[in-house]
Amino acid sequence: MKNPRDPLYLTARQAAGELSVSPATLYAYVSRGLIRSEPAESSRERRYRAEDVRALKGRRSMPAAQRSDVEQQAIETAVSTIDDGGQIYRGVRAVPLAAEASLEQAATLLWDVSGIDPFEPGNLPVMDQAMRAVMDACAQADPLPRAIATLALATSADGQAFNRSAEGRARIGARIVRLVTTAILGTPASADPVHVQIARQWAEGERQAESLIRRALVLLADHEFNPSTYTLRCAVSTGLSLYDATVAGLVALKGPKHGGAALLAAQFVGVLAVAEGDLEQVVRTHVTLGEQIPGFGHKVYRSSDPRADDLLAALVRAGADRRLAVEAPALISDATGLFPNIDYALAVMARTLGLPPGAEIALFAIARTAGWIAHGAEQLASGKLIRPAARYVGLHAGRTGRHPE
Template structure:
């Protein structure tokens, strides 16, 4: 009997079974470009390249007895918190874009934390800001918001006697205090039990109802985005046994990087440049010189960031300049094939609210604390140290000198 040829394609069920993963994880690999898919002929479903599935399987499962020196090009952790799909991030199975229509950041956090106990955001659950922490806020009033938050968090764990609480409800309550502390520190206010979008609106756009709603939507969209650089950094840090305050410092430090949270200010400078003059000539000049367009393109979303499309549409309805919310993205996408990402949308939003460059990163940090707490809780529950191995590419061992 002749050997049957290997199939070129696998169904979603076959691909997920071969990799021993959930369908959501399969879609995440597709969104990262690690597995190619295409429409199934005469069907509404999709089929997946068998060669890609098996190549990934081989990288994830080295032969017995071989040390896991480097499983794949990117580290992969199992998580039940979120994943990334072509329709945007899913928060425990709920589309973040749909959630942004009505939810607050606190409600998104409760979903991400998978808590069903007492309300962690109850009015009485406020962080303690001792004299030393207040002094730091005062001394760093002119510093960048992220630096100020890092400085205050360095003392927060010692100020909170329940920072190492191991119960599910205790960890959720600590997470809520962390979120409120980071917001208060960035906004230079006292911790409050008001929903965070209202606290931010009062500080940045008082009396502006449209701004309050836009901030609420943006916070929900930014609450989590799977294992991005800052979240993975936080998980590594907290896996050593840190409390969530100290681990959040690691996340904030990673967020400062120009390739992560620092992308927001670059997009804001682009928006400022595009605001006046000939839009077509400005775009043409940047493209013709090979200059990268900040705020456009994404390592995961190849066909556009759904969060950006959603927020830009909301900004247009709220009165943002069509030149920036619609015309510029269309021109740049036509010229480069790249779509606007959430950094560009946030930059347009900050311009609409009349806020200085840098506020987009501060908003990102306040929102992302929700996801960081979720990943911190999950990693603490796993109770394992994250210790990936390196793929050695140095010189071979030298011969004996005997």
């Protein structure tokens, strides 16, 4: 940075200091578009627009009487955060947790419940005749649209959909996780662990697949305020049920810049898998042509994605193709400076286990439902309506509020 005292920009340390947040939270604000950043001219660091930092600071420090029951963009949460080591679920690091825990255990941690087991065998999804008819009619549809259609009817079928107690919401959450799993897999509702259901329905080599799928689900369970989670919190802040809010999350997840990126990564892994000869030549061709390489780079992590590192290492131990799990990522990182993200790791896992096309985003949806429930319940408990503050950049309006003629 030529002038470290440039009044237009702040360093990462200065920006985080003004906001009294961690660097990880600063990067999350950038990823959500709240603060603009750009590369510094003479170093590898980035610089941050001072006006954005101070505008955000002003909104966060707005008097309580002025805020009323409307929450601004900087939303406090106790559910999770992110740093260079990956996600932290209520104080517990997700990567070590994924070594042994199931999605159900990660969900219970995220939901901050104790004394009850929301995933007890008898707590199965409530499915009425209309929901079953939709499931049957959507049998040949893609998994996510089938889940969206099914959940759209779930609020009216579940008489406890608006239970306000912490335990009640946790039980609703467990029913939603199981319902999303059932709808995506196209199987009857089951109390079996989610990873067991997925491996049984989709995987080749079921027993080996269970551990890898279980690990991936825990790594995917939450990622702070990503687009689908923020969308869900906005939706649930209007007073929707957790079922309806989950529909909002699923719809946002489909976007190619979010969960849909996993499908692009799967296509790229398919190209690598059938490439004959030297992988380096395949990578060089993509880089030379200026093509974006799906599954590499991440807006939150400055270097590698810890989730991808962990899952790819587990795949290597399980005997996955090293060309996909080790050699290709190394070549691409050397050529581009980008590291594999969780989308690439998911695509390698899906190919290794012989999962059906589209399984990557389906796994994403099942796992992320656990985090959505945590954020949805937290937002409902706050009682606040999310209404982000706008920064108007259009033509100046006249006194009447209309644009000048």
